[in-house]
Amino acid sequence: MKNEEPEKDYTTEKKIKEAARKIFHQKGYAATKTRDIAEEAGINLALLNYYFRSKRNLFDLVMAESFGQFFFSIRSILNDESTTLGQKIDVFAKVYINLLNDNPNLPIFVLSEIQANPEWFQKALGLNKKMISSSALFRQIQEHLKKVGKEHINAFHVVLNMLAMTIFPFVGRPVLVKLTGMDDAAFHDFVNERKTFIPMWIKNMLQLTD
Amino acid sequence: MKNEEPEKDYTTEKKIKEAARKIFHQKGYAATKTRDIAEEAGINLALLNYYFRSKRNLFDLVMAESFGQFFFSIRSILNDESTTLGQKIDVFAKVYINLLNDNPNLPIFVLSEIQANPEWFQKALGLNKKMISSSALFRQIQEHLKKVGKEHINAFHVVLNMLAMTIFPFVGRPVLVKLTGMDDAAFHDFVNERKTFIPMWIKNMLQLTD
DNA sequence: TAATGCATTAAACATTTGATTAAAATATTT
DNA sequence: AAATATTTTAATCAAATGTTTAATGCATTA
Secondary structure: OOOOOOOHHHOHHHHHHHHHHHHHHHHOOOOOOHHHHHHHHOOOHHHHHHHHOOHHHHHHHHHHHHHHHHHHOOHHHHHOOOOOHHHHHHHHHHHHHHHHHHOOOHHHHHHHHHHHOHHHHHHHOOOOOHHHHOOHHHHHHHHHHHHOOOOOOOHHHHHHHHHHHHHHHHHOHHHHHHHHOOOHHHHHHHHHHHHHHHHHHHHHHHOOOO | OOOOOOOHHHOHHHHHHHHHHHHHHHHOOOOOOHHHHHHHHOOOHHHHHHHHOOHHHHHHHHHHHHHHHHHHOOHHHHOOOOOOHHHHHHHHHHHHHHHHHHOOOHHHHHHHHHHHOHHHHHHHOOOOOHHHHOOHHHHHHHHHHHHOOOOOOOHHHHHHHHHHHHHHHHHOHHHHHHHHOOOHHHHHHHHHHHHHHHHHHHHHHHOOOO
16 A cells, blocks of 8 residues: 655646646646646656546646635635724735735736636636625725715725735736836835735725724 | 728728737637637638738737737826826826726736747837836826835835726726626726726825825 | 556547638739 | 739648557556
8 A cells, every 4th residue: 555645746646737737827728738738747748638638627627726726715814704804904915915926827827717718717616796795804894984984985996906906916027027127036025015015005095094 | 093991991901900809809819719810800711811921920910009009008198297196197097997998808918928928028029127117107106205205115016006906907807797796887887987086096195185 | 476457658640720722703904 | 805913712731739549667466
């Protein structure tokens, strides 16, 4: 019998999946060749189909995982009934920027694949109207906006601004880097500054003095 | 001799280019098949190569145009030395949201192609460090931040926030629509609200009481 | 050690897809 | 109207690409 999980990252299956994730994130589904994945993983082309049946199947696995990271990883934060609005805003920026620092291509990958193939996501992932509007974050923003006399502002605007200010630097990263002359380290410092700036800006938007 | 431009939009060449723009914007380069373009344009496949030599050549034309819209269409606004900072912020949101309402897929298209193929853009388009940092907008933001005692905030953050809040709703549109239950008309109204909200938020960020 | 089952490889297959060709249709010029 | 040039079409080509197959290697088991 085999020893219990010696180094899981070096199994052929893991190598292929990890290589696929890397190339898919970089190039997208259509531009990725199965031979590119095989080369990146350092394995024979046929092993890809041996372990994963098809390119599409492998992609679906990667996408499900990526989509989960992108969307569901922060749900527990935003749905936590025991934290204040100010706390949620603080922790969101920190956690999400950390996530994106580790997966800088994740946003464009997910969003462009959805744009190219919107029907697929309808059934594949269970996105529904309730997911945001029933969240604790959304309700707390609504309540706060009313308290400060700004109930004419749809709370979605505020949520969207949080997401936009956090995610967009990574979506526009290649252009931003060219446009500012930042190298990878400088970009890293720049977005990390935003961990404190974004909560400040959002609270300012809400006139939240917390 | 031919009459001077009767209806330019109905020449075969225009039909192909318009169809190409539509499909490329939706699917991206790699996922777009020349046969899809031909079908969308209602022409024989061979005509694509007859008029444009190759898929790549056609793509380059579309991309150059799209990239120009996306980046250069607002340069004149941001570089205008005769307008105040407040005026620039006001007009930017209006103009850019109008542009994106007409081309909702433009941001993801441009940004994902750049991510998939960053080397190509190095030489193809002339993006350089000076383009933003030497703009009138950038200088005015810097000056203002100093005036209100916030010179520790990099002016790039503010520019990026303007871009993020304006562009991101379109980048995330498919998800946003699913997540909120908005239809096309509702989405249109929602982003149009932001024409006045975004300038308000940015000015608030800058403590600009203009 | 022989046998068995899983993993890996090289080669080939079938389809897709960008591009070309040669003929036909249409327009333009002489 | 005849000749010429331009545009369009159907068919085909060649390369790329996802997938399969049959043989080989390798470890585990009997």
